[in-house]
Amino acid sequence: MDFAFTDAEAVFAEEVRRFLAVNPVERFPLDGIDAGYGSGAHSRAFMRALADRGWISMCWPEPFGGQAKPMFFKLVLFEELALAGAPFGPLAGSWQTADAIIEYGTERLRREVLPAVARGAATFWQGYSEPDAGSDLLALKTEARRDGDHYVIRGHKIWSSHAGIATHGLVFCRTSREARRSQGFTMFVVPNGTPGMDIRPITSLTGDVYHYEVFLDDVRVPADLMLGPEGQGFQALLNGLDSDRFWGRFYKAPALERVLRRLVQYANTTRVDDTPLARDPVVRRRLAAMATEITALRVLFYRAACLLRDGAPITYETAVAKVYADELGQKLARLGMDILGPWAPLRAGSPEARLDGEISHAYLTSLGHTIAGGTAEVLRTTVAVRGLGLPAETKRA
Amino acid sequence: MDFRPGPAQQLLVATAREFLRKHADAAAPWRAMAELGWPGLLIPADLGGSDGSVLDVVLLVEELGRAGTPGPFVPSAVVATSMVLHGGTLDQRKRMLPAMAAGERIVTVGLLDSGSSFDPERISLTLDPPGRLTGRKLFVEAADVADAVLVVTRSADDLVVFLLPSDRAGVGRVALDTIGVEKSFTLTLDAVAVGGDDRLAGGRESVVAALAAGALARTAEMVGAAQRVLELAVEHAKTRVQGGRPIGGYQAIQHACADLVRDVDAARGLLYRAAWKLDAGAPATADVAMAKAYAGEACLAVARRGHQIFGAIGYCDEHPLHRLHKRILAASLDCGDAALHLETVARAIGLA
Numbered sequence: 001m002d003f004a005f006t007d008a009e010a011v012f013a014e015e016v017r018r019f020l021a022v023n024p025v026e027r028f029p030l031d032g033i034d035a036g037y038g039s040g041a042h043s044r045a046f047m048r049a050l051a052d053r054g055w056i057s058m059c060w061p062e063p064f065g066g067q068a069k070p071m072f073f074k075l076v077l078f079e080e081l082a083l084a085g086a087p088f089g090p091l092a093g094s095w096q097t098a099d100a101i102i103e104y105g106t107e108r109l110r111r112e113v114l115p116a117v118a119r120g121a122a123t124f125w126q127g128y129s130e131p132d133a134g135s136d137l138l139a140l141k142t143e144a145r146r147d148g149d150h151y152v153i154r155g156h157k158i159w160s161s162h163a164g165i166a167t168h169g170l171v172f173c174r175t176s177r178e179a180r181r182s183q184g185f186t187m188f189v190v191p192n193g194t195p196g197m198d199i200r201p202i203t204s205l206t207g208d209v210y211h212y213e214v215f216l217d218d219v220r221v222p223a224d225l226m227l228g229p230e231g232q233g234f235q236a237l238l239n240g241l242d243s244d245r246f247w248g249r250f251y252k253a254p255a256l257e258r259v260l261r262r263l264v265q266y267a268n269t270t271r272v273d274d275t276p277l278a279r280d281p282v283v284r285r286r287l288a289a290m291a292t293e294i295t296a297l298r299v300l301f302y303r304a305a306c307l308l309r310d311g312a313p314i315t316y317e318t319a320v321a322k323v324y325a326d327e328l329g330q331k332l333a334r335l336g337m338d339i340l341g342p343w344a345p346l347r348a349g350s351p352e353a354r355l356d357g358e359i360s361h362a363y364l365t366s367l368g369h370t371i372a373g374g375t376a377e378v379l380r381t382t383v384a385v386r387g388l389g390l391p392a393e394t395k396r397a
Numbered sequence: 398m399d400f401r402p403g404p405a406q407q408l409l410v411a412t413a414r415e416f417l418r419k420h421a422d423a424a425a426p427w428r429a430m431a432e433l434g435w436p437g438l439l440i441p442a443d444l445g446g447s448d449g450s451v452l453d454v455v456l457l458v459e460e461l462g463r464a465g466t467p468g469p470f471v472p473s474a475v476v477a478t479s480m481v482l483h484g485g486t487l488d489q490r491k492r493m494l495p496a497m498a499a500g501e502r503i504v505t506v507g508l509l510d511s512g513s514s515f516d517p518e519r520i521s522l523t524l525d526p527p528g529r530l531t532g533r534k535l536f537v538e539a540a541d542v543a544d545a546v547l548v549v550t551r552s553a554d555d556l557v558v559f560l561l562p563s564d565r566a567g568v569g570r571v572a573l574d575t576i577g578v579e580k581s582f583t584l585t586l587d588a589v590a591v592g593g594d595d596r597l598a599g600g601r602e603s604v605v606a607a608l609a610a611g612a613l614a615r616t617a618e619m620v621g622a623a624q625r626v627l628e629l630a631v632e633h634a635k636t637r638v639q640g641g642r643p644i645g646g647y648q649a650i651q652h653a654c655a656d657l658v659r660d661v662d663a664a665r666g667l668l669y670r671a672a673w674k675l676d677a678g679a680p681a682t683a684d685v686a687m688a689k690a691y692a693g694e695a696c697l698a699v700a701r702r703g704h705q706i707f708g709a710i711g712y713c714d715e716h717p718l719h720r721l722h723k724r725i726l727a728a729s730l731d732c733g734d735a736a737l738h739l740e741t742v743a744r745a746i747g748l749a
Binding site (some may be wrong): 001002003004005006072260261264265267268276278279284285287288289291292293295296297299300302303305306316317320323324377379380381383384385387388389390391392393 | 399401402403452631634635647648650654656658662663664666667669673674677687690691736739740743745748749
């Protein structure tokens, strides 16, 4: 067993820290809000800065313009960026899409889209959920019909993060009716602005726009913008699920640690009746327990990372880590609200706001985390059925 | 980074699991364990041990916890051994450790005073008058089988540890009646004569080192026992049929089992990482504290949830669940409870 980063990984971490010291994260203009997952806000400028260092494509194989760095370099980069509160919102999605294109993308995707990802210019929204297809994704109704060398997509997608400011949608469609419910799905990479695509913002409970719904009204997509094998889209989605879940949440642990450090600092410098809040035994105990849980979460993610790196079988490990990350995030936000007391509900920018209003924002956004990307309930069932071999509930209404 | 145990560690675990499966009903296969070299795992080879690491010990104790094996392993082969190893003079090490490695001598530790805190700063027993020890040490395990006991006392500004044979005049014990599976005793000291030869060279540092090793061993015991609860609960959920299907087919039970997995895995992760750090000689105080505090809460939660999954049968004496539960309960208290370790964490994260 060895829980240390390698020398090369440690050197890279230092390089990232130097970059962040020279380029304070506050300097980068933001295009979209921080939804609290730990990857910060959406900032094209920051993505370009990462691209300038070659970091977006660093782990790609050399023929695709990468440097073939080991996977753990991505881990290190995420960790350092999240600890600094950097706005790298679209990065995980870009990486995952690029990996899919490298694995089974068409020549056109490799030629046109991949270099744009490397430049930090292309970012993606996921067109998976629909009004009647949430946890039951297979109930989706959006259809792509072949028409010569094009497909024509018709349907309605919803809860697509940053769809209005991304460059392409990953639109998951039914391309045929098969005997098996899980067959006949195909993924397309659809450029924003394609005629027939109507992207409308949804204002969330924070008052900001993070999600969009997308109406696809006979959107014509060239057949070579298909991503992955036709009709096998759901299997491809399942195959990539553990990796998606991992990269979509790994940065949460260091991000929670950043917030915890702020709360520790706050407790040390805030006096109640002339005594630092840090001396309150309840506050003290809860912060220490939270630090412990965040470390436990980090170790769970490291273990999942090793399994992914080694290509070892994963049945439940990323699902457990995701649920824990999201529930711990809610618990930390709750703790922060308790510590801030009457100041807790104040928004960023409000007079008297403390900790930049970050805690109230985290409290609200964290409510969505146990729903997005697989609800906590679905994932617990995954752990039980796939991980522990308990019998699946198979009956359908 | 690599979470896999090395080949020697895998062999140790496999051997232990097989051995403990065979001796599932044996009361105390201490001799047999000694033949496998387990009591000497932490002891250097030149003193009759097998030069193992804390991580090796953790892996072994995890198996002991999983099997629910009773015996003086943690107090003698971990806590007392660490104390002698870190604090004994060369002569004391040579006198004690080979016999302890061979399993011929069992040594326990008397640490808690009436303040009953594992915080070394709160140990209060002093020599009074000089050369005589009078008082009590609380919650001493294995006092009935120990050949000697390490009694931790306070001098002016340091801790002083005495190694007293159990048959020294004035040393007595009172058995306590506990819900736990291990016997626990009050060690009574009535004007016990102690001399310079009885005194370990090391003071506070050796006590702190022994408590760190002990905290990790107890954490391993909890993780192993909780792992067993998880395995039993899953097996039960697959085979117990109610309403026409295994109860594991109901999401209420599925989700409970999923939470057990999280608790056990997270506790184990912190445990291995802390042991690895300790072995690497890196500062590990906070890591040990986190591991012990986390497991104390998480593994007890596993035990309680396990009772709910098992329903009425888990309430029976003949069912293994309550013994695993009681073992976790006792281990959560020994070598510092969650409250004590969280205070260590609080300081480590910079709380004023």
